[in-house]
Amino acid sequence: MxxxxxxxxxxxxxxxxxxxxxxxxxxxxxxxxxxxxxxxxxxxxxxxxxxxxxxxxxxxxxxxxxxxxxxxxxxxxxxxxxxxxxxxxxxxxxxxxxxxxxxxxxxxxxxxxxxxxxxxxxxxxxxxxxxxxxxxxxxxxxxxxxxxxxxxxxxAFSDQNIIRMAKANYFKHLLQHLSTGPEDVKMIMVSTLAEMELTDHNKASLFEGGVLSPLLHLVSDSDLEMKKVAIKALRNLSSLPANGLQMIREGAVRALLDLLVRHISSSSGLREHVAATIMHLAESTVSQGSNPTPISLLESDEDALMLFSLISWTGPDVQQNILRIFYALCQSPSASNIKTKLTECSAVQVLAQLCEQENQNVRANAVKLFCCLVEGGDEATILEHVGQKCLETLLRIIQSSTDMVEIASAMGIISNLPENSQVTQWLLNAGALPVIVRILPNSKQIDPHNNWLVENAVGAICRFTVPTNLEWQKKAAEAGVIPIEFTEVESANTKTQGVLVLLCSTRNWLQDSWGVCTVESSFCLVEADAIRPLVRVLEDPDPRACEASLDALLTLIDAERLQSGGKVLAEANAIPSIIKFLSSSTPTLQEKALNALERIFRLPEFKQKYGPSAQMPLVDLTQRGNSSMKSLSARILAHLNVLHDQSSYF
CATH class of the missing domain: 1.25.10.10 (Leucine-rich Repeat Variant)
Known part of the structure; x- marks a missing residue:
């Protein structure tokens, strides 16, 4: 001793x-x-x-x-x-x-x-x-x-530890407690699933682990609060298309539709979550590949009619989701049948009225669905419900809306209206030509949806250039529709070529403007009002467009410009889109997002505001990314106080 x-x-x-x-x-x-x-x-x-x-x-x-x-x-x-x-x-x-x-x-x-x-x-x-x-x-x-x-x-003896495990991509104990725990523990676990920011990998793992069965059981629980939280969890998980299709296969739609009807007068917020969940399921039916027996959301025509009729009996949150449900179904394998049923139940009349809605989200979704029904729709039904007042409403939307999809859809309605002289004359009387012509030069630098807008605008203009009506042709010429403009527009007349033309012109502009970056050249983005359009490009499905836009935006936070540039990005709501790129399937986008967030999260205000939503994707990258991504993800997690800054495990 x-x-x-x-x-x-x-x-x-x-x-x-x-x-x-x-x-x-x-x-x-x-x-x-x-x-x-x-x-x-x-x-x-x-x-x-x-x-x-x-x-x-x-x-x-x-x-x-x-x-x-x-x-x-x-x-x-x-x-x-x-x-x-x-x-x-x-x-x-x-x-x-x-x-x-x-x-x-x-x-x-x-x-x-x-x-x-x-x-x-x-x-x-x-x-x-x-x-x-x-x-x-x-x-x-x-x-x-x-x-x-x-x-x-x-x-795993502690509920809080189980929640911490779930936030680290380890769901084993959460799933066990969700299935077999007492009611109060089940509430804690399902609330965790309802509130967590889940990556697609998380959502897939949870469904593989068997989360759907206990959640569907809780949906039928007699306790309204338990039912509501279970629906919120399903809403969170159903945004992954594979999960949505599995929910349809396992009979979730019937239970959800019954809840939507039963709680039509409820103020609990339950119906909003139910409608949003059904909307996710509808969207999952759109991309089923070459499935010889595609899955349908609605079992019968009666279900479709009942669901659409709820638009007249619900508030804006439910309305917009029902409209999105039918818009998705109009892109699905059952599109033809859905469009037919909607036409039979006077959907065109309802949608024409909704175009005058004050709620912008409801109106925008109504216009999108309206555009679907007009394209290839029954001419007699369309002409019955689309008059001069409706056309004036659509033109106001084109001029005043800030939603480019809504603008393109409104233009699409005008473009696809039946070739009818009365309709064309109404458009002329409403001042349509100057509105349409003004759209063309502006559309080239506005939004990734501009190709569709250009196509629709060209289609709308064509109705004024028929060779049999010289008066219309003269008015078209007076409005500025000259051959050289047609040549410009027609160069983007097919979707594939149009998108490529847009991307090329955008990239060239970026290269010209930011080839050598200084404080002045970078912040001229702000002076040119280019920030919000570039941020909208971050939502484009083409990763090349996203990458070009991201490259431009990130010049704002180079070197000493981090504080001021970060503020500009935050005001334009760019940071959530950058966080989404952490889950991208494109490695270069992931790496650029990681490098950007490593700088952005050095600033306390952004760390506090955006850190929680970035945590799960970063955790995912520490476990599944390449070595450099793991290291950088761990460094960001240290900024967020999730890991100790001396950790060298990754």
Whole structure:
């Protein structure tokens, strides 16, 4: 015992070799006899060993972890002493986030400590601990992975730990508690699913893990609040098309439709979530590939008629989702039947009235669906309900709306109206020609939907250039419809060529404007009112367009312009779109988004506002990205205080 007592001062030496030699001797003594371990504990070595976990020398940390494990094994007294040592668990968790050899020793020690209740209660609360354990549970090192999984099992006693695991992409215990837990625990778990920012990978994993069955069971629960939260969770999960199709296959639509009708007068907000969920299911039917037996959302014509009739009995939130449901169905394999049924139930008349709605979201979705029905629709029905007042309303929308899809759809309605002289004369009387002509030069730098807008505008103009009516031709010429303009417009007349022309012209402009960036040339984007159009391009399905736009926008936060440029991006609502690129299937977009967010999240106001929505995609990249993405994602998570900034695990 005298020998053991005399060694302690050597552990405080400034010479690493001296400390390592002492630790080696101490380890040998601990291994030799149980009594030696007791003496080491009585001589209060544990706090000293814990402090050594903060040393820069990795070998010293590893030796200290080994000895602490030997002391803690089968000794509640030692475990309690470790727990009481200053920052002990924090130091061990930091080691968990370092190289796999050190992490393996750290997880073994934490696993042993977790067998003592007082320590177990604290482990899951330490910053980054559960995320690191989840990551290690998938390690190539089988022992480290097994220990991490067993430790997660031990930590699953706490609902909060289960939520932390879910936020780190580990849903095993959440799913178990959702299926078999008591009602209050089920409420906690389903609320977590309802509120979490889930990546597509998360959503797919949850469905593979069997989340749908317990959620559908909870939808039929007698408790209204439980029912509402379960629907919110389904809404969150159903935005992934594969999940939506599975929900349809497993009979979710009938339950949702019944809820929508039953709660038509409810003010609980339930019907809004139900309608939004059905909308996701409708959207999932659009892209079914070459499925020989495509899945249909609605089982019968009666369902379609009943659902559309609800537009007249619901508020704006439900209305816009019902309109989006039918718009999606008009793009699905059942489009022909849906359009026929909508025409039969006087949908054209209803939609024409909704075009005058004050609520912009309802109006915009009504115009989009209206455009679908007019294209190739029954001419007699259209002419019955589209008069001069309706045409004037559409022209007002084209002139005043800020939604480019709505503008293009309104133009599409005009373009696809039956070739009828009365309709054309109404358009002339309403001043349509100058409105349409003004759209053409403006559309080239407005929005990624401009090709469709240009096509529709050209189609609308064509009705005024028929060779049999010289008066119309003269008015068209007076309005500025000259051959050279037609040549310009027609160069973008097919969708594929038009999009490419748009992308090329955009890229050329970017190259000309920002080839050499200075403060003045970058911020001329602001002066030119180009920010919001560029931000809208970030929503384009073509990754090339997104990348070109992102490159331009990110010049705003170069070097010393981070603070002012970040503010400009925030005001234009660009940061959420950049966060979405973390889940992109295009690696270059992911990397550019990561580099941008690493700078943006250095600013506290943006870290606080946008950090939570970026956390799950970043966690996903630390586990599934390439090595550089893992490292950069971990650095951003450190900015967000999810990981310790000294973690080198990734």
């Amino acid at each position: 005298i020998t053991i007592a005399s060694m302690k001062p050597r552990l405080k030496s400034e010479e690493d070799e001296e400390v390592l030699n002492c630790l080696e001797q101490l380890e040998d003594l601990c291994v030799e006899r149980d009594q030696h371990r007791e003496w080491v504990i009585l001589e209060n070595y544990i706090p000293v060993l814990v402090q050594l976990l903060g040393e820069k020398n990795r070998d010293i940390r590893n030796r200290a972890l080994v000895i602490l494990y030997i002391l803690a094994k089968d000794s509640d007294d030692a475990k309690e002493r470790v727990a009481n040592a200053d920052n002990a668990i924090e130091f061990i968790v930091r080691s968990l986030g370092r190289r796999i050899g050190e992490g393996k020793l750290a997880v073994a020690l934490l696993l042993e400590l977790s067998k003592f209740t007082l320590v177990r209660d604290y482990i899951g609360k330490v910053q980054g601990c559960i995320l690191l354990l989840v990551t290690m549970s998938g390690s190539d090192d089988s022992q480290a992975a097994t220990d991490a999984q067993e430790l997660l099992e031990n930590l």
